[in-house]
Amino acid sequence: MSAARRRRNKGGGGSNRRKGKKKPQVGFWGDPAKLPEQRRDVRISTEPAVVPHSLGPPPLPGHETIAEHYFTAVYDKSVTLSGALAAAAGLIEPDELVDELGE
Template sequence: MSRRRRNSRTRRLSDTGTENEAERETKSFWHGVNGMPDSPAKIQVTEQPASVIRSLGSAPLTGQETVTEHYFEAVYQRSVALASAIAASAEMLGDDEDEQKG
């Protein structure tokens, strides 16, 4: 035969139906008082992903500058491709018209 289950103390305490101060503070922290913000501007995909990094100069790896530049360029291009794919999936990918509006 099965034993009869006893109600746990935490279950009894949580079934009061009223919110305590800590629960209200938690909700106000995570949900805030304002509604959802406006949607952000569309994202423009760059044609030269390594331009900012290249402006800092070559990597301080003596004797391997050309090899590192090649691999760094590949990483930058891949990161831009992934970021633009994520932006496209969220329908946030802009075009030239969006750039002129902003």
């Protein structure tokens, strides 16, 4: 380890923040009136890997099967998380999410 990495702060606090004036807090810089209307037609996919699978097997010689498995797991997880975010944002009702996924 280099000598620079072994040095310890002699100031005690261990904080590297600059001391002095704090920056004033700034409100949201956007205009909420200019935001687009919220869409209410959010749907949760029951087959999230359809488009990537339509492209064929991944170009990983000797690892196509396992790669497809992992890619599918990632697509499934992303759909689950996006459904949770949509429910948290009020775009869908959590009950609708359960109904659509058949759980």
